[in-house]
Amino acid sequence: MxxxxxxxxxxxxxxxxxxxxxxxxxxxxxxxxxxxxxxxxxxxxxxxxxxxxxxxxxxxxxxxxxxxxxxxxxxxxxxxxxxxxxxxxxxxxxxxxxxxxxxxxxxxxxxxxxxxxxxxxxxxxxxxxxxxxxxxxxxxxxxxxxxxxxxxxxxxxxxxxxxxxxxxxxxxxxxxxxxxxxxxxxxxxxxxxxxxQEAHIPHFTKSEKITLEIKRELFKHMDHKMTVESLSNDYNISMKSLQNSFKSLFGLKPTQFMRLLKLNLVHHELMQSKPSETTVLKVAQKWGFAHMGHFSRHYTELYGENPSVTLRTNISMIDGMKEHCVERKEEML
Known part of the structure; x- marks a missing residue:
């Protein structure tokens, strides 16, 4: 937890x-x-x-x-x-x-x-x-x-x-x-x-239950490159069912959801880092972004600024994302 x-x-x-x-x-x-x-x-x-x-x-x-x-x-x-x-x-x-x-x-x-x-x-x-x-x-x-x-x-x-x-x-x-x-x-x-009334117990389809399990497990593997195909194979669920369940529960495709989680981790780390200590490229690659052009476009769309601007901001976040919200120990060093 x-x-x-x-x-x-x-x-x-x-x-x-x-x-x-x-x-x-x-x-x-x-x-x-x-x-x-x-x-x-x-x-x-x-x-x-x-x-x-x-x-x-x-x-x-x-x-x-x-x-x-x-x-x-x-x-x-x-x-x-x-x-x-x-x-x-x-x-x-x-x-x-x-x-x-x-x-x-x-x-x-x-x-x-x-x-x-x-x-x-x-x-x-x-x-x-x-x-x-x-x-x-x-x-x-x-x-x-x-x-x-x-x-x-x-x-x-x-x-x-x-x-x-x-x-x-x-x-x-x-x-x-x-x-x-x-x-x-x-x-x-x-x-x-x-x-x-009797209290209602939440009900989900089999695919939605698997999707909720995947959501919980994603936080343990945020440093890995994950794809819809790999998740489909690992959890024995069709890609179409996985896509539909993510949309049904969260209003997002699984690729969007995973990308947004990783963008947030990059954002939090950039805000708490200094330009003299790291680079945007290094942080982005750490969290699995290989194509910097695509990364920069998605980042700017979400946060309204270039990631290099965020790196120069150096604001401590109150909830300490890197220390308290990622379970992978190697990512907390």
């Missing part, structure tokens, strides 16, 4: 509200109150533009996220909390670990696990993190649904949470009585769902 890397995030007191726009990954991670984000991979230009709207209650935190998308990262939910997340709008493809996300789903996750999130385009979601020392009945029922999902019929929960965020945005800090009333409303709404 890739390592957890702590990031110092914004803190809120009970009753406080925060609205924060972000236009880069660093600001996105720092503004994620009590959430830990790390090991980020940019999949599209302007991938992390968006806004957070967060309301801190006595035993709950409501966090609305509107994000441009085209990003993958690992995350850990707020400590000592069970989180249920209402998918308000999933415009294209998105996954949390081994779960395909769709608009109208309510996904339950736990703070004791590192999750991987990937989205190919715009997403809106609302997370409610419940402290484990809070309502015992609600906690018990939610625990039974961890890593499963429910359906937000008629978008009842999504509408309620959206209205709460919008109504109390200009009323900060909230008084104790109002905060408790909000928590009661949310508790009743989610209990209504939990009492009338």
């Amino acid at each position: 890739r390592s957890k890397k702590n990031v110092e995030t914004t803190k809120l007191q009970e009753g406080e509200y925060l609205e924060k726009e972000f236009d880069n990954y660093i600001e996105m991670a720092k503004s994620a109150v009590d959430w830990t984000l790390f090991c980020s991979y940019q999949l599209k230009p302007n991938f992390s533009e968006g806004v957070y709207k967060i309301l801190q209650l006595p035993s709950m935190q409501i966090a609305y996220t509107d994000m441009q998308g085209g990003i993958m990262f690992d995350y850990v939910a707020p400590e000592e909390c069970i989180t249920f997340s209402a998918m308000k709008n999933i415009s294209e493809k998105a996954c949390i670990d081994q779960m395909k996300l769709e608009t109208g789903m309510i996904v339950v996750t736990d703070d004791k696990k590192i999750y991987n999130f990937i989205c190919s385009a715009h997403v809106e979601l609302i997370d409610v993190s419940l402290r484990k020392n809070a309502d015992p009945l609600l906690l018990q029922k939610l625990t039974q649904g961890v890593d499963k999902y429910y359906i937000d019929k008629n978008k009842a929960l999504t509408v309620l949470l959206t209205n709460i965020i919008n109504e109390f945005a200009d009323v900060s800090p909230l008084d104790k009585e109002t905060s408790m009333q909000i928590e009661t409303e949310i508790t009743q709404a989610i209990l209504q769902i939990l009492d009338t």
Whole structure:
């Protein structure tokens, strides 16, 4: 498992509200109150533009996220909390670990696990993190649904949470009585769902299961030259099925996905290196790019600048991609 890397995030007191726009990954991670984000991979230009709207209650935190998308990262939910997340709008493809996300789903996750999130385009979601020392009945029922999902019929929960965020945005800090009333409303709404539905277990085709396994294994072999044909042979899956499954899960062809991962590793290493210590050619070849013309074009399309410009920037990344997100020991020297 890739390592957890702590990031110092914004803190809120009970009753406080925060609205924060972000236009880069660093600001996105720092503004994620009590959430830990790390090991980020940019999949599209302007991938992390968006806004957070967060309301801190006595035993709950409501966090609305509107994000441009085209990003993958690992995350850990707020400590000592069970989180249920209402998918308000999933415009294209998105996954949390081994779960395909769709608009109208309510996904339950736990703070004791590192999750991987990937989205190919715009997403809106609302997370409610419940402290484990809070309502015992609600906690018990939610625990039974961890890593499963429910359906937000008629978008009842999504509408309620959206209205709460919008109504109390200009009323900060909230008084104790109002905060408790909000928590009661949310508790009743989610209990209504939990009492009338069985938790759904995510289902995948055989090809999608293999694709998810390949995705996990790719991080162990990022220094190798991998092709769709070699993956097809190694995992006994047809090239067509592999192509279709990658598109179904991530909205990308496997060649695009692998290239984007490697481009991110080059980017992170260039940002943390000095021109006197290495060259763009050396770093690109290290991560498997043999044709510098193609590499430079793909890099510039993704990051909006030539790789030589990145090398001269020398900015330390907060999540330390090379040290914390690549399992190949020889690549951490």
